[in-house]
Amino acid sequence: MIQKSSVMRMCIVCKHTFDRRTLLKITNDYEQGIMFNKGIGRSAYICKSEKCFKDSKLRKKIQKALKTVFKAEFIDIFEKEIANLN
Ligand SMILES: [Zn+2]
Numbered sequence: 106m107i108q109k110s111s112v113m114r115m116c117i118v119c120k121h122t123f124d125r126r127t128l129l130k131i132t133n134d135y136e137q138g139i140m141f142n143k144g145i146g147r148s149a150y151i152c153k154s155e156k157c158f159k160d161s162k163l164r165k166k167i168q169k170a171l172k173t174v175f176k177a178e179f180i181d182i183f184e185k186e187i188a189n190l191n
Contacts, residue, residue, distance in 0.1 A: 114150045117170045118157035133171040158190050
């Protein structure tokens with residue numbers, strides 16, 4: 106049996122590794138700033154377990170991982186995206 110190799114990435118909250126396709130990817134795109142599941146640049150991943158995406162320090166952790174600060178208008182987008190994971 107041929108096994109497809111999957112790319113593993115670490116959730117920045119629980120530090121467990123998962124198949125990349127199951128994670129929510131947040132990228133600090135070179136040109137367009139922070140984006141979900143697209144863009145090219147420094148990226149952070151979070152898994153879709155409630156404990157992680159509801160982490161009270163999630164925003165802080167992502168900003169630290171991406172070495173950036175969320176713009177005020179992005180925080181709204183971010184909260185909606187996170188709410189969609191429920
Ligand atoms: Zn996690």
